[in-house]
Amino acid sequence: MSLTRLQPSYNPVKKLKSIPLPDKPCEIFAILARIFILFCLVSSISLILYTTFFPQTHSLHFPAPKRTAPEPKPEHEFGPTNISHILFGIGGSAATWNDRSRYSSLWWDAKKTRGFVWLDKIPGDKNNSFRISAPPYRLSSPEWTRFKFSSSRSAVRIARIISDSFKLNLPDVRWFVMGDDDTVYFTDNLVSVLAKYDHHQMWYIGGNSESVEQDVMHTYGMAFGGGGFAISYPLAEKLVKILDGCLDRYYYFYGSDERIWACISEIGVPLTREQGFHQRECIWSSGSTPVAPLVSLHHLDYVDSLFPYKNQMDSLKSLNRAYQLDPPRILQQTFCHDKNRKWSISIAWGFTVQLYPLLLPAKDLQTPLLTFKTWRSWSAGPFTFNTQPMKSNPCELPVVFMLEQAEEVGQSGSLTRYKRLEPWPGKKCNRTDYAEAMSLQRIVVSALKLDPEFWTKNHERRRQCCDLRGIKKSNMQIRIRKCRPWETTTTER
Numbered sequence: 421m422s423l424t425r426l427q428p429s430y431n432p433v434k435k436l437k438s439i440p441l442p443d444k445p446c447e448i449f450a451i452l453a454r455i456f457i458l459f460c461l462v463s464s465i466s467l468i469l470y471t472t473f474f475p476q477t478h479s480l481h482f483p484a485p486k487r488t489a490p491e492p493k494p495e496h497e498f499g500p501t502n503i504s505h506i507l508f509g510i511g512g513s514a515a516t517w518n519d520r521s522r523y524s525s526l527w528w529d530a531k532k533t534r535g536f537v538w539l540d541k542i543p544g545d546k547n548n549s550f551r552i553s554a555p556p557y558r559l560s561s562p563e564w565t566r567f568k569f570s571s572s573r574s575a576v577r578i579a580r581i582i583s584d585s586f587k588l589n590l591p592d593v594r595w596f597v598m599g600d601d602d603t604v605y606f607t608d609n610l611v612s613v614l615a616k617y618d619h620h621q622m623w624y625i626g627g628n629s630e631s632v633e634q635d636v637m638h639t640y641g642m643a644f645g646g647g648g649f650a651i652s653y654p655l656a657e658k659l660v661k662i663l664d665g666c667l668d669r670y671y672y673f674y675g676s677d678e679r680i681w682a683c684i685s686e687i688g689v690p691l692t693r694e695q696g697f698h699q700r701e702c703i704w705s706s707g708s709t710p711v712a713p714l715v716s717l718h719h720l721d722y723v724d725s726l727f728p729y730k731n732q733m734d735s736l737k738s739l740n741r742a743y744q745l746d747p748p749r750i751l752q753q754t755f756c757h758d759k760n761r762k763w764s765i766s767i768a769w770g771f772t773v774q775l776y777p778l779l780l781p782a783k784d785l786q787t788p789l790l791t792f793k794t795w796r797s798w799s800a801g802p803f804t805f806n807t808q809p810m811k812s813n814p815c816e817l818p819v820v821f822m823l824e825q826a827e828e829v830g831q832s833g834s835l836t837r838y839k840r841l842e843p844w845p846g847k848k849c850n851r852t853d854y855a856e857a858m859s860l861q862r863i864v865v866s867a868l869k870l871d872p873e874f875w876t877k878n879h880e881r882r883r884q885c886c887d888l889r890g891i892k893k894s895n896m897q898i899r900i901r902k903c904r905p906w907e908t909t910t911t912e913r
């Protein structure tokens with residue numbers, strides 16, 4: 421007999437009522453029994469009510485952002501996370517630091533940022549001008565040479581930066597952010613991302629590689645070190661305790677980041693992925709970027725300059741100028757359609773504008789053209805995002821404009837100017853409507869600055885909209901603005 425069939429017919433209260441009560445001792449017993457059953461009923465009802473209204477107390481769940489810790493903590497541990505709560509640990513070496521310090525000098529701000537680049541020995545050339553505006557260096561604690569390794573000895577040293585940083589015991593550190601000496605951070609956006617999470621909990625935050633090949637070869641569960649990753653204080657505390665033994669267990673891995681992942685796996689904390697950590701800049705090299713704040717860029721030495729007519733350092737400086745104006749907006753994509761001319765325009769703010777003399781829906785404008793290759797095998801994919809094959813018909817390729825100038829307008833606005841590039845090499849479209857697009861010299865984009873807490877508050881995780889404001893002297897004017905509540909980006913009239 422199944423339990424479900426048994427239950428409806430079994431009613432203890434009914435049963436009890438039907439029992440005859442012949443004499444006193446039994447009567448007392450029966451009264452006690454009734455009281456007992458009543459008591460059971462009341463307690464089970466209250467248990468049901470309790471679990472309905474306070475489900476969290478009894479159910480298993482993963483920690484969610486913004487949970488408060490149960491035990492009382494000093495006041496200063498609860499304010500919003502800002503840059504002073506991050507301790508950066510940068511993996512460097514004496515051999516590369518003189519050259520690579522130019523990348524750190526771009527984002528390091530000695531008045532605000534805290535941290536060190538960790539080196540194997542004292543670097544030469546003290547007179548390097550970049551080093552002056554880059555993070556100060558420290559020498560890794562010498563024990564690192566004692567550990568087992570297979571391919572890369574320095575990976576052990578770099579994995580131990582989390583211990584070296586933790587043991588400095590600096591005050592008010594909520595997050596340890598690890599990265600390479602050629603990682604470029606956009607620190608305002610990094611703070612916005614970390615501020616969403618409760619630093620009293622254990623968090624391991626970062627991104628995968630954009631190359632599936634890399635994720636398969638290493639692991640999808642790991643934060644790739646080049647894009648940088650963040651470890652909250654409580655997780656760092658546990659990790660540092662087990663790290664040394666753990667490094668010997670995973671001596672056969674290639675990188676420091678994979679060792680860190682393997683050790684964190686033993687603690688049992690999963691990776692929380694954030695889209696803004698970029699192991700490689702390829703996602704947006706064609707101007708298609710996710711609706712997420714840009715946190716980091718990496719491998720800049722190994723890819724073409726972001727701006728084709730500039731070297732990489734000057735390219736980054738240009739990008740940085742726009743970033744400084746309106747940090748949350750950097751690289752955010754916006755789409756406009758000129759329905760009379762049948763044009764589609766995609767703006768990646770602070771970097772590039774692409775004009776297609778075709779009406780293309782948002783779904784196509786947000787999918788990058790395959791203008792890049794995978795890391796390592798340099799093949800055409802696969803990537804962890806979708807791409808569109810490069811068009812063979814030159815008339816389907818966009819006319820490209822690149823950032824030329826970025827300036828503040830009043831207190832709260834910005835004006836960015838994008839200059840047209842020459843046509844794609846060897847690809848020229850003869851169509852007259854294409855010629856009209858090619859006759860434009862510049863695109864001038866105005867926008868109100870985004871709320872600095874745009875990505876923390878997260879109340880509107882949505883692309884913004886834009887209006888075309890006509891063409892004057894071969895300059896096209898565009899205004900970016902918040903979309904109206906019911907507005908969508910469509911090619912229909």
Ligand SMILES: *[C@@H]1O[C@H](CO)[C@@H](O)[C@H](O)[C@H]1NC(C)=O
Pocket residue numbers: 496497498499500501502503504505
């Ligand atoms: C960061 O927050 C702390 C409080 O936790 C505060 O004392 C400090 O002034 C803030 N720093 C900045 C740069 O805002």
Ligand SMILES: *[C@@H]1O[C@H](CO)[C@@H](O)[C@H](O)[C@H]1NC(C)=O
Pocket residue numbers: 547549
């Ligand atoms: C350091 O660099 C400055 C200018 O870059 C130069 O004038 C100076 O002579 C250099 N000093 C040494 C010791 O090389």
Ligand SMILES: *[C@@H]1O[C@H](CO)[C@@H](O)[C@H](O)[C@H]1NC(C)=O
Pocket residue numbers: 814848849850
């Ligand atoms: C463009 O025009 C030239 C001459 O008018 C012609 O030779 C060429 O094939 C055309 N190219 C395309 C892509 O249509």
